[in-house]
Amino acid sequence: MLPAMIANLKRPPRTVTEWLADAVRAGAIVTTVVALFILPFTDFAVLSMALPAVMLARMIGLRSGVDLLTCATVFVAAGSNVIDLYRAWTGWDLVVHALCTGVLAAVAMVLLDDGGVIAPTGRRRTPIVVATIAGLALSAVWEMVEWFGYRFITDAIFVTYDDTIGDMIAGGAGALAAGVLASRFALTRRDRSAL
Template sequence: MYANLKRPPRSVVEWLADVVRAVAIVVVIVSLFTLPFTDFAVLSMSLPAVMLSRMIGLRSGLDLVTCVTVFVAAGSNVIDLYRAWTGWDLIVHAVCTGVLAAVALVLLDDACVIEPTGRRRTPIVVATMAGLALSAVWEMIEWFGYRFITDAIFVTYDDTIGDMIAGGAGALLLGIVASRFRLTRADRAAL
């Protein structure tokens, strides 16, 4: 993982992904001093994902999409886009869960739990299961935040189920892509 992290970017897309990572880090640091703590916490939850996508050696386009998606998902919460734009919540849940399912597939591949992605059907099932599990965990975090931190978090039964369906659908689509294409760079270093 460290070898992938310290590897210099070699393409425009890899540079863009690293720029998004750097912006995310700066925004999180600035938010610590300028935003309410709950907003800082939401933004800071995006940092592990934007760093992990580089560390596991995702293909450059998928790395960029992961960084942008995760940071947009966190930022949308902070600037209240989920309430302002009808349907935005479902779109973000689908795309974000899909890219996080990609990260899960690569981690499971590196741990020799599943076969490598590309030309196999296993990723369809595993990505969907990972996406549904990630969706469930996220919804539990939302509920916990609503119950114990602030009632400003929007939590209803319909919203929870809709978010999980969208997340599962995004992960399923990613699984279909991963069954046909490798998700990692050819020159990446495994765990």
């Protein structure tokens, strides 16, 4: 699994969509490094949490469109926190939770499959169930991170019971949608096996 991930990381972009995904990835890295020097540490920390996802999207060989969607969604989610869009736009929080959890559930599904944790069964229900479970688990972890940040770092983080449950429902719905799409379309490039 690791040699294939390294090969995917080294592989030059071949299509316009792959170039765009790499541009978003590079923008996320540069923005996060700059944020370390000019933004409060909490904003830098939020932006830096997006970096593993934008790098993993390339390393696991996601199809270029899925890669681009993952990078853009995760970085918009982090950036929305930094520029305070979640408080400014009603409902934006739920939209982002649904989209972000959906793409992260897709990444988790590929990682679980590549790691041999789940076996391909050829059944269409498997991606739906696995993605939904992964998305709900990721939502729960994120809500715990938010609570920890609120409790121990800054009370500027918005945490209420209704917000937590609403975020988890939106995340679960996004993961379910990702599972339905993954049950019908391949998430990874066709040439992954050649690596």
